Amino acid sequence: MAEEEKKEFWRWTETNWANKDIDWRKGKTITGGVDVGSVSSQAVIMVDGQLYASANTRTGYNSPQSAVNVMNWALEATDGMKLEDIKFTVGTGYGRVKVPFSNKAITEIACHARGANYMYGPSVRTVMDMGGQDLKAIRTDDKGKVLNFLMNEKCAAGTGRGMEVIADLLQVPIVEVGERSFDVDKEPPPVSTTCVLFAKAEMLGLLKKGYSVNQALAAYCSAMSYRVFTMIREVDVVEDFVITGGIAKNRGIVERLEGHLGLKSLKTEVDYQLAGAIGAALFGRVLYEKQK
Amino acid sequence: MIEDFKKIYENRHNYMKAWKAKNPDWKVLGYMCSYMPEEILYAAKVLPIRWLGGHEPQNVTEPHIMGMFCPFCRDVLAQGLLGKYDYCDAIGITHTCKHINQAYESMILHRGVDHFFIPTPSKMQDKQALPYYAGILKIFKEQLENWTGKKITEDDLKRGIAIVDENRRLMRQVYETRKADNPPISGLDSMYMVTASQMYDKQEVNKIIADVIKNELPGRKAKNDPGIRLMILGSEDDDTAFINMVENCGSSLVIDDHCTGSRYFWNTTEPGNDLMSVIADRYLKRPPCPIKDMPNRTRIPHIQGLAKEWNVAGAIVIQQKFCDPHELDKVAIVNGLKAVDVPTLYLEFDVTVPIGPFRIRVEAFLETLGSEDLF
Amino acid sequence: MGIYKTEPLKCWGKAKELRLGVYEGIKKARDNGTMIVAGGTESAIALPAGFDMDFLGGEPYGASCAFAGIQDPSWNRGLMEASEAASYPRDMCAYMRIGIGSLLSDKFVFGGKYPVPTFNLQTHICDTHGKWYQIMSDIEGVPYNCVDYVPYEWETENESEESKRLKRVYMKDQMLDVIDWMEKVSGKKFDDEKFINAVNWECESTSLWAQCCMVNQAIPAVMDEKMMYSLYIIAVLMRQQKAAVEFYKVLLDELKDRAARGIAAFENEKFRMIHDSQPPWHNLQIFRYLEQFGAVSIGAHYSFSLSGGWAYDKEQDKYLPAKAPKEAGVTLKTREEACDWYSEWLLAYQTLLRSLRYSGRGKHKRIQDIIDNWKIDGMMIHLNRGCEGTAVGQMELRRYLADRGIPALTYEGNLADVREFDLERTIDKIDTFMETVGLTKIAK
Amino acid sequence: MITAGADVGSKTVKVVILKDGKIAGKGIAIAGLEAEGAWENAWADALKEAGISRNDINKTVATGARLKEVKGFDEEMSMVTADAMAMHKLNPEIKTVLDVGAEEGRAIKVDKDGKVSDFAVNEKCAAGAGAFMEAMSRAMQVSIEQFGEEALKSTANLPINAQCAVFAESEVVSLVHEETPRPDICKAVCDGVSDRLASMARRVVVEPKVAFVGGAAKGMGLRRSLKEALELTEVYFPDDIEFVAAYGCALKAAE
Numbered sequence A: 001m002a003e004e005e006k007k008e009f010w011r012w013t014e015t016n017w018a019n020k021d022i023d024w025r026k027g028k029t030i031t032g033g034v035d036v037g038s039v040s041s042q043a044v045i046m047v048d049g050q051l052y053a054s055a056n057t058r059t060g061y062n063s064p065q066s067a068v069n070v071m072n073w074a075l076e077a078t079d080g081m082k083l084e085d086i087k088f089t090v091g092t093g094y095g096r097v098k099v100p101f102s103n104k105a106i107t108e109i110a111c112h113a114r115g116a117n118y119m120y121g122p123s124v125r126t127v128m129d130m131g132g133q134d135l136k137a138i139r140t141d142d143k144g145k146v147l148n149f150l151m152n153e154k155c156a157a158g159t160g161r162g163m164e165v166i167a168d169l170l171q172v173p174i175v176e177v178g179e180r181s182f183d184v185d186k187e188p189p190p191v192s193t194t195c196v197l198f199a200k201a202e203m204l205g206l207l208k209k210g211y212s213v214n215q216a217l218a219a220y221c222s223a224m225s226y227r228v229f230t231m232i233r234e235v236d237v238v239e240d241f242v243i244t245g246g247i248a249k250n251r252g253i254v255e256r257l258e259g260h261l262g263l264k265s266l267k268t269e270v271d272y273q274l275a276g277a278i279g280a281a282l283f284g285r286v287l288y289e290k291q292k
Numbered sequence B: 001m002i003e004d005f006k007k008i009y010e011n012r013h014n015y016m017k018a019w020k021a022k023n024p025d026w027k028v029l030g031y032m033c034s035y036m037p038e039e040i041l042y043a044a045k046v047l048p049i050r051w052l053g054g055h056e057p058q059n060v061t062e063p064h065i066m067g068m069f070c071p072f073c074r075d076v077l078a079q080g081l082l083g084k085y086d087y088c089d090a091i092g093i094t095h096t097c098k099h100i101n102q103a104y105e106s107m108i109l110h111r112g113v114d115h116f117f118i119p120t121p122s123k124m125q126d127k128q129a130l131p132y133y134a135g136i137l138k139i140f141k142e143q144l145e146n147w148t149g150k151k152i153t154e155d156d157l158k159r160g161i162a163i164v165d166e167n168r169r170l171m172r173q174v175y176e177t178r179k180a181d182n183p184p185i186s187g188l189d190s191m192y193m194v195t196a197s198q199m200y201d202k203q204e205v206n207k208i209i210a211d212v213i214k215n216e217l218p219g220r221k222a223k224n225d226p227g228i229r230l231m232i233l234g235s236e237d238d239d240t241a242f243i244n245m246v247e248n249c250g251s252s253l254v255i256d257d258h259c260t261g262s263r264y265f266w267n268t269t270e271p272g273n274d275l276m277s278v279i280a281d282r283y284l285k286r287p288p289c290p291i292k293d294m295p296n297r298t299r300i301p302h303i304q305g306l307a308k309e310w311n312v313a314g315a316i317v318i319q320q321k322f323c324d325p326h327e328l329d330k331v332a333i334v335n336g337l338k339a340v341d342v343p344t345l346y347l348e349f350d351v352t353v354p355i356g357p358f359r360i361r362v363e364a365f366l367e368t369l370g371s372e373d374l375f
Numbered sequence C: 001m002g003i004y005k006t007e008p009l010k011c012w013g014k015a016k017e018l019r020l021g022v023y024e025g026i027k028k029a030r031d032n033g034t035m036i037v038a039g040g041t042e043s044a045i046a047l048p049a050g051f052d053m054d055f056l057g058g059e060p061y062g063a064s065c066a067f068a069g070i071q072d073p074s075w076n077r078g079l080m081e082a083s084e085a086a087s088y089p090r091d092m093c094a095y096m097r098i099g100i101g102s103l104l105s106d107k108f109v110f111g112g113k114y115p116v117p118t119f120n121l122q123t124h125i126c127d128t129h130g131k132w133y134q135i136m137s138d139i140e141g142v143p144y145n146c147v148d149y150v151p152y153e154w155e156t157e158n159e160s161e162e163s164k165r166l167k168r169v170y171m172k173d174q175m176l177d178v179i180d181w182m183e184k185v186s187g188k189k190f191d192d193e194k195f196i197n198a199v200n201w202e203c204e205s206t207s208l209w210a211q212c213c214m215v216n217q218a219i220p221a222v223m224d225e226k227m228m229y230s231l232y233i234i235a236v237l238m239r240q241q242k243a244a245v246e247f248y249k250v251l252l253d254e255l256k257d258r259a260a261r262g263i264a265a266f267e268n269e270k271f272r273m274i275h276d277s278q279p280p281w282h283n284l285q286i287f288r289y290l291e292q293f294g295a296v297s298i299g300a301h302y303s304f305s306l307s308g309g310w311a312y313d314k315e316q317d318k319y320l321p322a323k324a325p326k327e328a329g330v331t332l333k334t335r336e337e338a339c340d341w342y343s344e345w346l347l348a349y350q351t352l353l354r355s356l357r358y359s360g361r362g363k364h365k366r367i368q369d370i371i372d373n374w375k376i377d378g379m380m381i382h383l384n385r386g387c388e389g390t391a392v393g394q395m396e397l398r399r400y401l402a403d404r405g406i407p408a409l410t411y412e413g414n415l416a417d418v419r420e421f422d423l424e425r426t427i428d429k430i431d432t433f434m435e436t437v438g439l440t441k442i443a444k
Numbered sequence D: 001m002i003t004a005g006a007d008v009g010s011k012t013v014k015v016v017i018l019k020d021g022k023i024a025g026k027g028i029a030i031a032g033l034e035a036e037g038a039w040e041n042a043w044a045d046a047l048k049e050a051g052i053s054r055n056d057i058n059k060t061v062a063t064g065a066r067l068k069e070v071k072g073f074d075e076e077m078s079m080v081t082a083d084a085m086a087m088h089k090l091n092p093e094i095k096t097v098l099d100v101g102a103e104e105g106r107a108i109k110v111d112k113d114g115k116v117s118d119f120a121v122n123e124k125c126a127a128g129a130g131a132f133m134e135a136m137s138r139a140m141q142v143s144i145e146q147f148g149e150e151a152l153k154s155t156a157n158l159p160i161n162a163q164c165a166v167f168a169e170s171e172v173v174s175l176v177h178e179e180t181p182r183p184d185i186c187k188a189v190c191d192g193v194s195d196r197l198a199s200m201a202r203r204v205v206v207e208p209k210v211a212f213v214g215g216a217a218k219g220m221g222l223r224r225s226l227k228e229a230l231e232l233t234e235v236y237f238p239d240d241i242e243f244v245a246a247y248g249c250a251l252k253a254a255e
Helices: A063-077 A108-120 A160-170 A174-181 A196-208 A213-234 A251-261 A272-291 B002-010 B012-022 B038-043 B071-081 B098-111 B129-148 B154-177 B187-199 B202-216 B240-248 B275-285 B299-309 B324-339 B355-370 C012-032 C058-068 C077-085 C094-104 C129-140 C161-186 C192-215 C225-238 C242-261 C285-291 C301-305 C335-349 C351-357 C361-373 C394-403 C423-436 D035-050 D079-090 D129-140 D144-152 D165-177 D182-202 D220-229 D241-254
Strands: A015-018 A030-036 A040-047 A050-058 A088-092 A126-130 A135-140 A146-151 A241-244 B027-031 B046-050 B090-094 B114-118 B228-234 B251-257 B314-320 B344-349 C036-039 C054-057 C119-124 C144-148 C271-276 C295-300 C310-313 C318-321 C378-384 C408-413 D002-008 D012-019 D022-030 D059-063 D096-100 D105-110 D116-121 D210-213
Touching (some): A015 A063, A030 A272, A050 A063, A050 A272, A088 A108, A108 A126, A108 A272, A135 A213, A146 B355, A160 A213, A196 A213, A213 A251, A213 C077, A241 A272, B002 B012, B002 B187, B012 B187, B038 B129, B071 B098, B090 B098, B114 B129, B129 C161, B187 B202, B187 B240, B228 B299, B240 B355, B251 B299, B314 B324, B324 B344, B344 B355, C012 C242, C036 C129, C054 C058, C119 C129, C161 C335, C192 C225, C192 C242, C192 C301, C225 C242, C225 C285, C225 C301, C271 C361, C285 C295, C295 C301, C301 C351, C351 C361, C408 C423, C423 D116, D002 D241, D022 D035, D079 D116, D079 D210, D096 D182, D144 D182, D165 D182
Parallel strands (some): A030 A088, A126 A241, B027 B046, B027 B090, C036 C119, C119 C144
Antiparallel strands (some): A030 A040, A040 A050, A135 A146, D105 D116
């Protein structure tokens, strides 16, 4: 039996970064945030509430190890910081209670809201977080406190994992999916289901009908953005509106969603996937101050 | 002892088998919905016990129930088809919803059991419902008499009413204690108490509850720190794993509106001359299942009242997946609670619920209720 | 060339005209601000006929939106999504979700804004029906009432006369109360004579539709199920009107004539099927697909009984068209008499409504009756995720048929939510089914 | 006489060549984006093994979900009949066939003459046993083969509580984060999938003897779970389990 040639189209680049302009040794409070999600893990280090360093990796099978790895990688980007220099670390995400070096666990919903408040400013009122497995629509106040939230229920699929499956099947690198989905003459009708399980069959069905790969991507992005739109309408979208999580990097979804909403989401230079970890580190600072 | 409720719940079949051996002059009737007029059954020396699910994966109901029907009817039917309730001499339902009708029909078709169907009215608020339902209950009484071969006298009925009302009064008393800042009994144990009352002889359970009220609850604290006070409401719910998880996340469930909870026992019978009317009236006036709550929405003020009296910070609204009656009340209930500043978390239950993904939702909800100290 | 001769129905145009006339009337009433009553159409629609009003029935309206979705998906997906965005759960009755979505988006599928009624009146024929219009009223802010409906049991259950009496009195008394209520909330006078006429016409037209269905016992069948959808709709929308009675009289004559002349609905009828539950309105082409194999669906418990009055005849052990008051030698004189008779009609002869509640043994008997008397070769069961009322008992029905060697095909779908229907999978299932019953596609 | 049967499935294409009633050659290839290439490759392998050329084949019958993507066969038939024909030939005592494919599961009741007397196919939300297993192995970061082996190491009875695939996946992720042993999770997934398949199979009344066929039935973990779910003491696993439908087609072609 012929072996399938294994190219990993879904794989996105893992990164780490540090702000060389900051001298962490002068900082008073150094806190960490680690977001161990279903698909990816992020770590950030903050110095007196300023983003100093970060890393973004794929989550491995062993979540404590993923937490250690991602934090180590963030530390590597720094100017010689050690784990013990971090005074207080908050874990978040699916693996939040399994971060071996954390002092507290807080859910990613609270952390994303708080992180978005930092990344985009206090005017943020609605956060749409699109992660590997869950969709979350969050309403927040000017401090980044959650007022109310919704998470996907059944048939509300259309997540990062589904996008990976599609990228793999169509052999399109995942970072190109958004771009290519706009490279069509006319927007095709959305696919009928975004369920991860049937994503493949849906795509094959479209190709059978004579769709080009780009058209198929457009139909999928369109369905997913519509699904997200329906869900976010449930929490009342109030401006300013931002999108966090891995899918925020896919303009095929983001721009279609903005079209449905008739709103633009705020943009920032900070990696959208870091929102949860940033929120966690900021909570870490408050908790550390309180404990002193 | 409070622990006894859990024992009964967890060993329901063993308890009942032992009970049956000791009470050969009684019959046992299994029912599915909390509208079953248990007074008449106690009067007839037929022990009513409620069939609840087993909360375990099964693969026997698909040939009988369509995929869009609720997990409760599926789970209950599975238990029946697997013979778990074979000690029941009959099954009975009151008309509530088609999903339960389906489980009932399938039991009759495939297990050939003796069965009783009570065509309960749905528009319980209507003044015409009382004469109708009293008449229907009289027919039911006669059917029971034919089945057991024994006349049901006025005294029998009075005795039946007394047993069931005693149970209701006692449980209401326990629920009252949960108004305390630090309640003496947890939401989980309260759920065990109500479900034990449904699945075992009330005469026995009443003794336990009376003892708990007198000897155990005074001065007791269910937890050192009760955490955030929550209400839980919605459809049938005896998902103890879920309840346990919620109470372990830093909260206490202090009040509920479930048919496995307060809806089942909230009101007692009111005095009157015609006992069938007295019994019928009690069911027409009880806190309704959404399907019976029309044309007016009486559930909303009732639930708002519970939320206020038991001083809750938030409410978890659950429903059995695909349960249309509860889905039809969802928006109204969520808005009704919002109107009195009670935030809600909405969740759908299946035969078993995935604890991990649900925990995130619950923890995040609790964070929104009490995370001021993080800002 | 087919096996049989076929020709178009003469009263086809009339059916269309009547159907559209109902919606034109509602549009006019909306624009003029005259009285509209809304509610389920499978209910006591003769009850508000004591007023001059136009009746907007939720089920046919939902089907129309679903059907319109073939051309413009926004009429289907769009309305569903509007309802979901307002937090109404995705698996509620699909007609209901379309109604809510249509109201929330203020769009009427026949043009213009959604017609908000003077009040909503529902009959609680199905467990979700009473709640449906409670929600509509929540949104519209208009008065709401409902009549509880507890049908008689199937003949298999030997229900006592006392039980039937209680149900009849319960319904009659509620109807009388509702009349007072309607007068109160509308501020208008209820005209007993109009009401009594409406009851008579409703019984007559539903009895006539049952008689039309009886004609379909002929081989070849004079109507296929697709045709029936366009014909029974008159009874669904306006059975309480004289025009419906007249229409069905003409139709009955025409059908009898077709049967006498051997005119078929489908020229290649080889394999006679019945369907269970409503079809997926947005994908009616599946019925055409059957025809490629020489199979034709010639009816259903649903299309026979939804608009038909059927009475069980004990001597013949058969279901026959029920007798309307006039035929039964009854003259309705007062409001009370009309309510009483009307209750009996709905409780005893509306066998579809009965099967929404009692789905097991009794329904099996009725289906067997259709199989025997309409000479049915196989059945197609739509596992309808959009209507749990008709879906109740479907899996047991499948088992019942399998045990008796009657071929049955199940396919999953949704009467009105196109997102829950997979045409390709359904076609695959039909192909497989046809192969197992030994049918191949007829060469063109 | 030389005939051929082909099964153009959603994941793989299978070709079987039959020479005077005996299997002379087999070919299988993975169908990715398009089935055509796989179709050619499967044919090439089968013809090579049989040592013949395409022109030597008298008749070809084909089946499968992606049949419309390929050309070059004489007749088509359904998977259900193909499975029934093949199993009847392989073992005439078989009364029930359970076919576990990537996108669909089928339960088939076979009468004493090898005719289909009843069949059931998964409804949408319970479908896709193979695809579901794949999604879960992705979440678990193991290959699908490894997945079955891992499952066999466990005897734990851990339920996968979510019925919906989307929720099931987040549940698996939760279990992973809770450090549940990998074999236990793998077994739980196999049990969950088996329960759905067994539910579907029960629609046709499972009568012994029972055969499991189809690509996903190759997985040893799923085999064990399915056998237990259906409370079977004995199950017949044909050799070349994924070729059964193609073999049925070849038999049909030879008729």
